[in-house]
Amino acid sequence: MQEPPANSRQLLDLVQQEGIVIYKRDDEEKRQVNITEGEVAFFALLASDMLDLAEKYKRDVDEVHQLFFQVSCDRAKLVKLLESKPVEKWQLLEDLAIKERPGSEAYSHVVQIKGPEEVRRRQEFLTF
DSSP states (O other): OOOOOSSHHHHHHHHHHHTOOEEEEETTEEEEEOOOSHHHHHHHHHHHHHHHHHHHTTOOHHHHHHHHHHTTTOHHHHHHHHTTOOOOOOOHHHHHHTTSOTTSHHHHHHHHHHOHHHHHHHHHHHTO
16 A cells, blocks of 8 residues: 555545545435545545454454554554554553643653653644
8 A cells, every 4th residue: 555645635636536436324325425625535535544454454443543543643553553563552641641741740751651752743643
């Protein structure tokens, strides 16, 4: 599988180039959804990818979504995790600790365990 596009415009171009069709279920009826905005295309493809990964690795899609969040939505780390390879996951208490002021005991503990760069990346992720 190729690397995901860097921005929404590239993603929309890819959707149109590949002729990807998205369906939305309304009650018992499925209808085709035209993708006109990059953000809509991005999330539609992301949802489709999560379903594919859940099926491929025989996991519940909710579990795949939860794991994806725990690895800061890093697809490569998610795949490693699904392949039972060691990957650092984030826990709720760690997320709460890095929201405290730098220098607090909890914050310092997480920085010591995860490293300053990984903490910075997680903080960026959590701001979205």
